[in-house]
Amino acid sequence: MISVDEAQARLLALVTPLPPVERDLMQAVRHYLHAPLMAMRTQPAADLSAMDGYAIAVQDFPGPWRVIGESAAGHPFAGDLQRGEAVRIFTGAYVPQNADSVLIQENAARDGDMLNATLDHPPVFGANIRRLGGDFHAGDAVLPKGTYLDAGAIAVAAMAGHGRLMVGGVPRIAIAATGDELVPAGSAIGPAQIPCSNSPMLQAMLAGLPCDVRDAGILLDDLTALETSLSALCEQVDIIVTTGGASVGDHDLVQTALMNIGAQMDFWKVAMRPGKPLMAGKVGNTVVLGLPGNPSSAFVTAFLFLLPLIRHMAGCNAPLPAYFEAATFTDLPAGGERAEYMRATVEGGHITPFLSQDSGLTRTLSQANALLVQQPNVPPRAKGSVVQYMPLS
Incomplete structure (x- = not known):
């Protein structure tokens, strides 16, 4: 053996x-990325507002400011801010030139074109702004080779400018x-x-x-x-x-x-x-x-x-199951001459093997979420001992 x-x-x-194949983004789901994926664009492509409110310069706090325009997602404000000016801004919109913070609308009082802050302290520099390149810059490697393309990875690939991907066979x-x-x-x-x-x-x-x-x-x-x-x-x-x-x-x-x-x-x-x-x-x-x-x-x-x-x-770089550790919730006997993979449940940092490990059983397969790994010839271990396991998810 x-x-x-x-x-x-x-x-x-x-x-x-296997040799790689090129697939549309949605056809690439549940495949493995063949090569590192490089961003084709910068995200965000400019400073963007993270909240609804008003783009201001902190040095003008607490106002008053004169509201001179509006910036919405896809419809940026065309001009620059001057001293004492503010721009109404919405989440995802471009932050105007010379604005360095966004005063959220809950902390603002507006009367016509005039705006005042209702805070007793100024917002920090850069408050509520998603900075240019805060996610990634063009040319960055956003996903490593061998990445399993789940929903999160597909989101990154799409945002990075890709509509097709090279994946493993x-x-x-x-x-x-x-x-x-x-x-x-x-x-x-x-x-x-x-x-x-x-x-x-x-x-x-x-x-x-x-x-x-x-x-x-x-x-x-x-x-x-x-x-x-x-x-x-x-x-x-x-x-x-x-x-x-x-x-x-x-x-x-x-x-x-x-x-x-x-x-x-x-x-x-x-x-x-x-x-x-x-x-x-x-x-x-x-x-x-x-x-x-x-x-x-x-x-x-x-x-x-x-x-x-x-x-x-299929191109995965780490194909073998990963080991984790948990405290056993029961005493464990000494290991035999062969490694044992015990069906078990992990919950709250503790692992509990099923009483019967008969290989003909199927019901425990529906209940197990882990395999407790008992290496050959290990000594008996008391409840609370740290053991290795592999999650089955």
Whole structure:
């Protein structure tokens, strides 16, 4: 068996990021930025008012000022302020030349064209003004390479003047469940049959990533049929994900089928719990990733291996899950020979693992928001000890 860290490194080394593609702004959502994004404009492009009020010079406080015009967003005041003058101004409007503060309207008393402050102290220099370039300047790198393009990143790209973006490529994924006992979710269940939960679960896990996913159905425990189906998939996708059939039983035929169609297996069996019978390799240019069949095992191994593989191929610079720390809300036993990834909940700086970590359970998957990481051979830890975890969001 190899460690989780070594297995992750070897899996990512099997592939290189896909060539970039150019997409419209909204089509780029949930992709990874291919190169640093440079601002094409300065934002704000001028000093702008942050509030509704009056543009003034602080040295004239407390007035009176004579209101000589108006500045609204998209309709700036054309002239310059002179001593004792003010301009009515609205949020987002250009600040006139020679004005150095905005007196908000709640602190102003106006009678016709005459204005006085109702404050007992002057506003600070620059009060309520968004300065030119306060967000960024033209030529600034506003987003680093590999940024995941969520709503905030799209807002920055748009404000920086971009309507199209170069993003990483989109891996093509086929998900195939294996096992004679499986039937599609929602189908009638016969004796000794169970619904196929792994395929819809994996598709849900991949929904936020830039990839094209196809459900390759349920493959029966028949060596010839497996070889035929897997060989055909290798011609169509970048990654084949199988669930089940990766262990050592008489009906675990996936690895044999893969090797019979020319797979070069890189590793099989990882020192982790759940998920020990994980395997990975390549058939030609297609990566094959064999996940265990038990739902929690499939979930944990997909989180630790499949998601990072897709992120890496799609251009993410940091594809592996991040570690955080929290205080355990329960005593923890000593670690075994394998790293353990315990379904848990994190709340208020404390983490609580579920009492049962049986890999066949699905209900805890709906309740967990973290994996508590128990490294091999760690000593017992008392309640309140600081432990590592990975958030599942």
